[in-house]
Amino acid sequence: MPHTIAQIAQALGLQAEGALELTITHAAEPAQAGPDALAMAMNPKYAAGLAAGRAQAAMLWAGADWRDMGLKAAIFAPRPRWAMAGISEILDPGYDFGTGIHPQSYIHPSAEIGAGAQIGPFTSIGARTKIGPNARIAANVTVAEDVEIGADVILHAGARIGARCRIGARYIGQPNSVIGGCGFSFVTPEPSGAEDVRASLSGERLVRQQKWHRIQSLGAVQIGDDVELGANSSIDRGTIRDTVIGSGTKIDSVCQIGHNVQMGEDCMMCGMAGVAGSARIGNRVLLAGKVAVNDNIFIGDDVIIGGASRVFTNVPAGRTMLGDPATKLETQLEIRKVLRRLPRLAAQVAGLQAAVFGPEKTDKSRQE
The missing domain is CATH 3.40.1390.10 (MurE/MurF, N-terminal domain)
Incomplete structure:
Protein backbone atom coordinates (compact mmCIF):
# COMPACT_ATOMS: atom_id res chain seq x y z
CA MET A 1 0.00 0.00 0.00
CA ASP A 92 5.85 -4.36 6.88
CA PRO A 93 3.58 -6.43 4.59
CA GLY A 94 3.29 -9.07 7.32
CA TYR A 95 2.57 -12.76 6.79
CA ASP A 96 -0.39 -14.44 5.17
CA PHE A 97 -2.01 -16.63 7.83
CA GLY A 98 -5.08 -17.23 5.71
CA THR A 99 -8.58 -16.61 6.97
CA GLY A 100 -10.42 -18.44 9.70
CA ILE A 101 -9.54 -21.98 10.74
CA HIS A 102 -8.12 -24.15 7.97
CA PRO A 103 -10.07 -27.39 7.44
CA GLN A 104 -6.84 -29.41 7.59
CA SER A 105 -6.04 -28.22 11.12
CA TYR A 106 -7.05 -30.21 14.20
CA ILE A 107 -8.82 -28.43 17.07
CA HIS A 108 -9.75 -30.62 20.03
CA PRO A 109 -13.49 -30.31 20.78
CA SER A 110 -12.75 -29.05 24.31
CA ALA A 111 -10.36 -26.30 23.13
CA GLU A 112 -11.52 -22.67 23.18
CA ILE A 113 -10.44 -20.47 20.28
CA GLY A 114 -11.02 -16.71 20.56
CA ALA A 115 -12.84 -14.63 17.99
CA GLY A 116 -10.96 -13.65 14.86
CA ALA A 117 -8.43 -16.50 15.06
CA GLN A 118 -6.53 -17.57 11.95
CA ILE A 119 -5.17 -21.13 12.12
CA GLY A 120 -3.21 -22.73 9.29
CA PRO A 121 -3.15 -26.29 7.93
CA PHE A 122 -1.67 -29.26 9.82
CA THR A 123 -1.76 -27.33 13.10
CA SER A 124 -2.91 -29.14 16.23
CA ILE A 125 -4.59 -27.53 19.26
CA GLY A 126 -4.86 -29.81 22.30
CA ALA A 127 -7.57 -30.57 24.81
CA ARG A 128 -8.81 -27.84 27.13
CA THR A 129 -6.45 -25.29 25.61
CA LYS A 130 -7.58 -21.66 25.50
CA ILE A 131 -6.32 -19.30 22.82
CA GLY A 132 -7.20 -15.61 22.98
CA PRO A 133 -8.86 -13.51 20.28
CA ASN A 134 -7.15 -12.58 17.01
CA ALA A 135 -4.56 -15.36 17.23
CA ARG A 136 -2.52 -15.83 14.08
CA ILE A 137 -1.21 -19.38 13.95
CA ALA A 138 0.66 -20.68 10.90
CA ALA A 139 0.96 -24.18 9.48
CA ASN A 140 2.46 -27.13 11.36
CA VAL A 141 2.17 -25.56 14.80
CA THR A 142 1.56 -27.74 17.86
CA VAL A 143 -0.13 -26.42 20.99
CA ALA A 144 -0.54 -29.15 23.61
CA GLU A 145 -3.24 -29.67 26.21
CA ASP A 146 -4.25 -27.29 29.01
CA VAL A 147 -2.35 -24.34 27.50
CA GLU A 148 -3.54 -20.75 27.97
CA ILE A 149 -2.49 -18.06 25.48
CA GLY A 150 -3.51 -14.40 25.51
CA ALA A 151 -4.84 -12.17 22.75
CA ASP A 152 -3.07 -11.31 19.47
CA VAL A 153 -0.54 -14.14 19.65
CA ILE A 154 1.53 -14.94 16.56
CA LEU A 155 2.88 -18.47 16.16
CA HIS A 156 4.98 -18.98 13.05
CA ALA A 157 5.38 -22.26 11.21
CA GLY A 158 6.66 -25.14 13.30
CA ALA A 159 6.32 -23.44 16.68
CA ARG A 160 5.69 -25.79 19.62
CA ILE A 161 4.04 -25.10 22.98
CA GLY A 162 4.04 -27.84 25.59
CA ALA A 163 1.33 -28.86 28.01
CA ARG A 164 0.08 -26.55 30.77
CA CYS A 165 2.13 -23.52 29.69
CA ARG A 166 0.73 -20.02 30.29
CA ILE A 167 1.52 -17.29 27.78
CA GLY A 168 0.41 -13.65 27.86
CA ALA A 169 -0.88 -11.34 25.16
CA ARG A 170 0.96 -10.45 21.96
CA TYR A 171 3.47 -13.27 22.24
CA ILE A 172 5.46 -13.97 19.05
CA GLY A 173 6.94 -17.43 18.51
CA GLN A 174 9.26 -17.52 15.52
CA PRO A 175 9.60 -20.66 13.33
CA ASN A 176 10.51 -23.83 15.24
CA SER A 177 10.60 -22.12 18.62
CA VAL A 178 9.77 -24.43 21.53
CA ILE A 179 8.17 -23.60 24.88
CA GLY A 180 7.76 -26.29 27.50
CA GLY A 181 10.13 -29.06 26.51
CA CYS A 182 11.37 -31.21 29.38
CA GLY A 183 14.28 -29.85 31.40
CA PHE A 184 17.72 -31.44 31.05
CA SER A 185 17.70 -33.04 34.50
CA PHE A 186 19.33 -36.41 35.13
CA VAL A 187 20.76 -38.17 38.18
CA THR A 188 22.83 -41.28 38.94
CA PRO A 189 22.21 -43.69 41.84
CA GLU A 190 25.56 -42.69 43.38
CA PRO A 191 27.32 -39.32 43.09
CA SER A 192 28.52 -38.91 39.51
CA GLY A 193 32.00 -37.92 38.40
CA ALA A 194 30.66 -34.47 37.53
CA GLU A 195 29.35 -34.06 41.09
CA ASP A 196 32.72 -35.14 42.52
CA VAL A 197 34.60 -32.60 40.41
CA ARG A 198 32.20 -29.82 41.25
CA ALA A 199 32.43 -30.52 44.97
CA SER A 200 36.23 -30.81 45.10
CA LEU A 201 37.20 -28.47 42.22
CA SER A 202 39.85 -31.05 41.43
CA GLY A 203 40.41 -33.39 38.52
CA GLU A 204 40.94 -36.24 40.96
CA ARG A 205 37.80 -38.38 41.18
CA LEU A 206 36.56 -41.91 41.54
CA VAL A 207 35.87 -43.39 38.11
CA ARG A 208 32.82 -45.64 38.12
CA GLN A 209 30.07 -46.72 35.74
CA GLN A 210 27.14 -44.34 35.55
CA LYS A 211 23.55 -44.83 34.44
CA TRP A 212 21.60 -41.64 33.99
CA HIS A 213 17.99 -41.49 35.18
CA ARG A 214 15.66 -38.65 34.19
CA ILE A 215 14.13 -36.29 36.75
CA GLN A 216 10.69 -35.57 35.32
CA SER A 217 9.64 -31.96 34.70
CA LEU A 218 6.49 -31.44 36.79
CA GLY A 219 6.38 -27.68 36.28
CA ALA A 220 5.51 -25.75 33.13
CA VAL A 221 6.44 -22.34 31.66
CA GLN A 222 4.87 -18.97 32.42
CA ILE A 223 5.44 -16.11 29.96
CA GLY A 224 4.25 -12.52 30.36
CA ASP A 225 2.91 -10.11 27.75
CA ASP A 226 4.81 -8.85 24.68
CA VAL A 227 7.47 -11.57 24.76
CA GLU A 228 9.19 -12.81 21.59
CA LEU A 229 11.05 -16.12 21.17
CA GLY A 230 13.38 -16.47 18.19
CA ALA A 231 13.63 -19.25 15.64
CA ASN A 232 15.02 -22.55 16.94
CA SER A 233 15.13 -21.27 20.52
CA SER A 234 13.72 -23.18 23.47
CA ILE A 235 12.50 -22.60 27.02
CA ASP A 236 12.43 -25.70 29.23
CA ARG A 237 9.64 -26.39 31.68
CA GLY A 238 10.43 -26.35 35.39
CA THR A 239 11.17 -29.35 37.55
CA ILE A 240 8.74 -28.48 40.37
CA ARG A 241 8.01 -24.77 39.93
CA ASP A 242 7.44 -23.13 36.56
CA THR A 243 10.12 -21.53 34.45
CA VAL A 244 9.18 -17.83 34.24
CA ILE A 245 9.86 -15.20 31.55
CA GLY A 246 8.78 -11.63 32.38
CA SER A 247 6.77 -9.30 30.18
CA GLY A 248 8.54 -7.45 27.39
CA THR A 249 11.50 -9.83 27.18
CA LYS A 250 12.95 -10.50 23.71
CA ILE A 251 14.90 -13.69 22.98
CA ASP A 252 16.88 -14.13 19.76
CA SER A 253 17.32 -17.24 17.60
CA VAL A 254 19.18 -20.36 18.78
CA CYS A 255 18.96 -19.53 22.49
CA GLN A 256 18.42 -21.94 25.36
CA ILE A 257 16.76 -21.24 28.71
CA GLY A 258 16.98 -24.12 31.17
CA HIS A 259 14.51 -25.48 33.68
CA ASN A 260 13.44 -23.34 36.66
CA VAL A 261 15.01 -20.15 35.28
CA GLN A 262 13.35 -16.98 36.51
CA MET A 263 13.90 -14.14 34.01
CA GLY A 264 12.59 -10.63 34.65
CA GLU A 265 10.88 -8.04 32.50
CA ASP A 266 12.25 -6.27 29.40
CA CYS A 267 15.35 -8.45 29.16
CA MET A 268 17.15 -9.03 25.87
CA MET A 269 18.94 -12.28 25.05
CA CYS A 270 20.94 -12.37 21.81
CA GLY A 271 21.73 -15.27 19.49
CA MET A 272 23.31 -18.48 20.81
CA ALA A 273 23.14 -17.33 24.44
CA GLY A 274 22.21 -19.83 27.11
CA VAL A 275 20.99 -19.70 30.71
CA ALA A 276 21.45 -22.85 32.79
CA GLY A 277 18.86 -24.25 35.15
CA SER A 278 17.63 -22.36 38.21
CA ALA A 279 19.49 -19.15 37.36
CA ARG A 280 17.66 -15.96 38.32
CA ILE A 281 17.85 -12.99 35.94
CA GLY A 282 16.64 -9.53 36.98
CA ASN A 283 14.79 -6.90 34.97
CA ARG A 284 16.23 -5.17 31.88
CA VAL A 285 19.23 -7.50 31.70
CA LEU A 286 21.03 -7.73 28.34
CA LEU A 287 22.81 -10.97 27.46
CA ALA A 288 24.80 -10.48 24.25
CA GLY A 289 25.51 -13.21 21.70
CA LYS A 290 27.00 -16.50 22.94
CA VAL A 291 26.81 -15.50 26.60
CA ALA A 292 26.61 -18.48 28.97
CA VAL A 293 25.09 -18.10 32.44
CA ASN A 294 25.89 -20.75 35.06
CA ASP A 295 23.15 -22.56 36.96
CA ASN A 296 21.86 -21.42 40.35
CA ILE A 297 23.33 -17.90 40.21
CA PHE A 298 21.70 -14.48 40.31
CA ILE A 299 22.10 -11.57 37.89
CA GLY A 300 20.72 -8.26 39.16
CA ASP A 301 18.63 -5.65 37.42
CA ASP A 302 20.08 -3.58 34.53
CA VAL A 303 23.15 -5.77 34.07
CA ILE A 304 24.82 -5.89 30.63
CA ILE A 305 26.87 -8.98 29.73
CA GLY A 306 29.16 -8.56 26.69
CA GLY A 307 29.36 -11.08 23.85
CA ALA A 308 30.82 -14.57 24.42
CA SER A 309 31.16 -13.98 28.17
CA ARG A 310 30.89 -16.83 30.66
CA VAL A 311 29.17 -15.89 33.91
CA PHE A 312 29.98 -18.22 36.82
CA THR A 313 29.10 -16.10 39.87
CA ASN A 314 26.41 -13.69 41.03
CA VAL A 315 26.41 -10.26 39.37
CA PRO A 316 25.25 -7.15 41.30
CA ALA A 317 22.63 -4.87 39.78
CA GLY A 318 23.75 -2.30 37.22
CA ARG A 319 27.12 -3.87 36.43
CA THR A 320 28.64 -4.32 32.95
CA MET A 321 30.52 -7.60 32.56
CA LEU A 322 32.79 -9.08 29.89
CA GLY A 323 35.11 -12.02 29.39
CA ASP A 324 35.66 -15.66 30.31
CA PRO A 325 35.26 -15.79 33.21
CA ALA A 326 33.18 -12.62 33.19
CA THR A 327 34.57 -9.72 35.23
CA LYS A 328 33.72 -6.04 35.44
CA LEU A 329 34.26 -4.38 32.08
CA GLU A 330 37.05 -2.15 33.42
CA THR A 331 38.88 -5.15 34.88
CA GLN A 332 38.49 -7.15 31.70
CA LEU A 333 39.92 -4.37 29.56
CA GLU A 334 42.98 -4.22 31.82
CA ILE A 335 43.36 -8.00 31.58
CA ARG A 336 43.29 -7.81 27.78
CA LYS A 337 45.91 -5.06 27.75
CA VAL A 338 48.18 -7.26 29.87
CA LEU A 339 47.56 -10.27 27.60
CA ARG A 340 48.70 -8.28 24.57
CA ARG A 341 51.95 -7.52 26.38
CA LEU A 342 52.67 -11.15 27.33
CA PRO A 343 54.89 -12.01 24.32
CA ARG A 344 57.06 -8.96 24.98
CA LEU A 345 57.14 -9.77 28.70
CA ALA A 346 58.18 -13.37 27.97
CA ALA A 347 61.04 -12.13 25.78
CA GLN A 348 62.16 -9.75 28.55
CA VAL A 349 62.12 -12.57 31.12
CA ALA A 350 64.12 -14.81 28.78
CA GLY A 351 66.68 -12.03 28.37
CA LEU A 352 66.97 -11.60 32.14
CA GLN A 353 67.40 -15.38 32.59
CA ALA A 354 70.17 -15.40 30.01
CA ALA A 355 71.93 -12.49 31.73
CA VAL A 356 71.73 -14.08 35.19
CA PHE A 357 72.16 -17.78 34.49
CA GLY A 358 73.85 -17.84 31.08
CA PRO A 359 72.52 -18.91 27.70
CA GLU A 360 73.12 -22.66 28.18
CA LYS A 361 71.13 -22.93 31.43
CA THR A 362 68.39 -20.73 30.02
CA ASP A 363 68.06 -22.96 26.92
CA LYS A 364 67.91 -26.06 29.15
CA SER A 365 65.15 -24.57 31.30
CA ARG A 366 63.14 -23.75 28.17
CA GLN A 367 63.38 -27.38 27.01
CA GLU A 368 62.17 -28.62 30.38
Missing part, protein backbone atom coordinates in the same frame (compact mmCIF):
# COMPACT_ATOMS: atom_id res chain seq x y z
CA PRO A 2 1.46 3.38 -0.95
CA HIS A 3 2.00 6.04 1.72
CA THR A 4 2.63 9.74 1.30
CA ILE A 5 5.60 11.40 2.94
CA ALA A 6 3.17 13.46 5.01
CA GLN A 7 1.40 10.32 6.28
CA ILE A 8 4.65 8.66 7.28
CA ALA A 9 6.00 11.73 9.02
CA GLN A 10 2.77 12.23 10.93
CA ALA A 11 2.61 8.58 12.01
CA LEU A 12 6.19 8.73 13.29
CA GLY A 13 5.92 12.17 14.82
CA LEU A 14 8.83 13.44 12.71
CA GLN A 15 9.49 16.62 10.74
CA ALA A 16 9.27 16.44 6.95
CA GLU A 17 10.00 18.96 4.18
CA GLY A 18 9.51 19.21 0.43
CA ALA A 19 6.87 17.53 -1.73
CA LEU A 20 4.92 15.88 1.06
CA GLU A 21 2.35 14.49 -1.37
CA LEU A 22 4.94 12.11 -2.88
CA THR A 23 4.02 8.46 -2.37
CA ILE A 24 6.34 5.57 -1.60
CA THR A 25 5.64 1.83 -1.45
CA HIS A 26 8.71 0.48 0.34
CA ALA A 27 12.04 1.32 1.97
CA ALA A 28 15.41 0.71 0.34
CA GLU A 29 19.10 1.32 0.82
CA PRO A 30 20.15 4.57 -0.91
CA ALA A 31 21.98 3.04 -3.86
CA GLN A 32 19.14 0.59 -4.61
CA ALA A 33 16.27 3.03 -4.09
CA GLY A 34 14.00 3.76 -7.04
CA PRO A 35 11.48 6.62 -7.43
CA ASP A 36 8.84 4.76 -5.38
CA ALA A 37 11.16 3.91 -2.48
CA LEU A 38 12.02 5.80 0.68
CA ALA A 39 15.82 5.81 0.83
CA MET A 40 17.14 5.10 4.32
CA ALA A 41 20.13 7.44 4.74
CA MET A 42 19.90 8.46 8.37
CA ASN A 43 23.66 8.84 8.77
CA PRO A 44 25.93 11.10 6.68
CA LYS A 45 28.07 8.10 5.72
CA TYR A 46 25.14 6.74 3.67
CA ALA A 47 24.55 9.99 1.74
CA ALA A 48 26.91 9.05 -1.10
CA GLY A 49 24.64 6.16 -2.02
CA LEU A 50 21.82 8.54 -2.92
CA ALA A 51 23.68 9.64 -6.04
CA ALA A 52 23.84 6.03 -7.23
CA GLY A 53 20.11 5.48 -6.70
CA ARG A 54 17.00 7.16 -8.07
CA ALA A 55 15.17 8.02 -4.87
CA GLN A 56 12.94 11.09 -4.78
CA ALA A 57 12.56 11.01 -0.99
CA ALA A 58 14.72 9.87 1.87
CA MET A 59 14.80 9.57 5.62
CA LEU A 60 17.81 11.65 6.69
CA TRP A 61 19.66 12.79 9.78
CA ALA A 62 18.52 15.99 11.48
CA GLY A 63 19.69 19.11 9.62
CA ALA A 64 20.62 17.34 6.38
CA ASP A 65 20.53 19.48 3.20
CA TRP A 66 18.10 17.33 1.18
CA ARG A 67 17.91 19.77 -1.74
CA ASP A 68 21.65 19.56 -2.29
CA MET A 69 21.23 15.77 -2.54
CA GLY A 70 18.80 16.14 -5.43
CA LEU A 71 15.78 14.95 -3.44
CA LYS A 72 12.21 16.21 -3.69
CA ALA A 73 11.28 15.45 -0.06
CA ALA A 74 12.85 14.33 3.20
CA ILE A 75 11.90 13.07 6.65
CA PHE A 76 14.31 13.85 9.49
CA ALA A 77 15.14 11.26 12.13
CA PRO A 78 16.98 12.54 15.25
CA ARG A 79 17.16 8.95 16.58
CA PRO A 80 17.73 6.72 13.53
CA ARG A 81 17.11 3.28 15.01
CA TRP A 82 13.92 4.44 16.71
CA ALA A 83 12.72 5.83 13.39
CA MET A 84 13.70 2.54 11.73
CA ALA A 85 11.42 0.67 14.13
CA GLY A 86 8.52 2.92 13.20
CA ILE A 87 9.02 2.87 9.45
CA SER A 88 9.49 -0.91 9.42
CA GLU A 89 6.18 -1.31 11.24
CA ILE A 90 4.38 0.95 8.77
CA LEU A 91 5.81 -0.75 5.67
